[in-house]
Amino acid sequence: MDRPPPPGPGRRIGPPVKQADPTLPELFGIGPETAGQLLASARDNPERMWSERAFVHLAGAARISTTSGRTHRHRLNRGGDRAATNALHTIVLVRMRFDERIRAYVERRTTAGLSKTDIMRCLKRIGAREVHHAPGSPPATHITQNNPAPAA
Numbered sequence: 001m002d003r004p005p006p007p008g009p010g011r012r013i014g015p016p017v018k019q020a021d022p023t024l025p026e027l028f029g030i031g032p033e034t035a036g037q038l039l040a041s042a043r044d045n046p047e048r049m050w051s052e053r054a055f056v057h058l059a060g061a062a063r064i065s066t067t068s069g070r071t072h073r074h075r076l077n078r079g080g081d082r083a084a085t086n087a088l089h090t091i092v093l094v095r096m097r098f099d100e101r102i103r104a105y106v107e108r109r110t111t112a113g114l115s116k117t118d119i120m121r122c123l124k125r126i127g128a129r130e131v132h133h134a135p136g137s138p139p140a141t142h143i144t145q146n147n148p149a150p151a152a
Contacts, residue, residue, distance in 0.1 A: 017032050017035045017036045020039050021035065021039055021134070024038065024039065024131065024134050027130060027131070028095060028099050029090075029092075029094035029095040029098070029099065031094075033087075034087040037084060037086070037087040038059075038088075038131055040083075041058065041081045041083060041084035042055070042058075044081075045058055045081070052132050052133070055131075055132040056125065056128045056132075057077060057079070059088050059124075059128045060076060060077055060078065060079060060081065060084065060085035061080075061088055061127075061128040062076065062080075063076065063077075064077050074118075075121070076124065088124045088127050088128060088131075089120075092120055092123045092127055095123065096120075102123065105119075105123075
């Protein structure tokens, strides 16, 4: 008696993710789990989805200057939603391994003298922008308070 294997997490989460946003899982390197996590992070924080910059900060892919003396460098913001940051990291790893365009980009940037960490930082920013501008992404609305509490 051969029984089919039990459905994995991708099979269970795939249909609800497709229903919520059919275009996000179609982007290269974004599977059902990562799409679900990005959608959950975005929908759990609607007040932080009013612009691309706000989403980049939410996803932990915002650039922060770490300049010291004559050295001008940047690093990623460690704040934000850790699960969304992990999802972006997974997307970058998949794209660096399997996407020919990204592999060419990595080769070009490595030749230009960037380290792998710097290249991944750039790719996370690119990925966050692409996810934010996906056709089915949550609308960019700025939520304001109607009756803000007086400052003490």
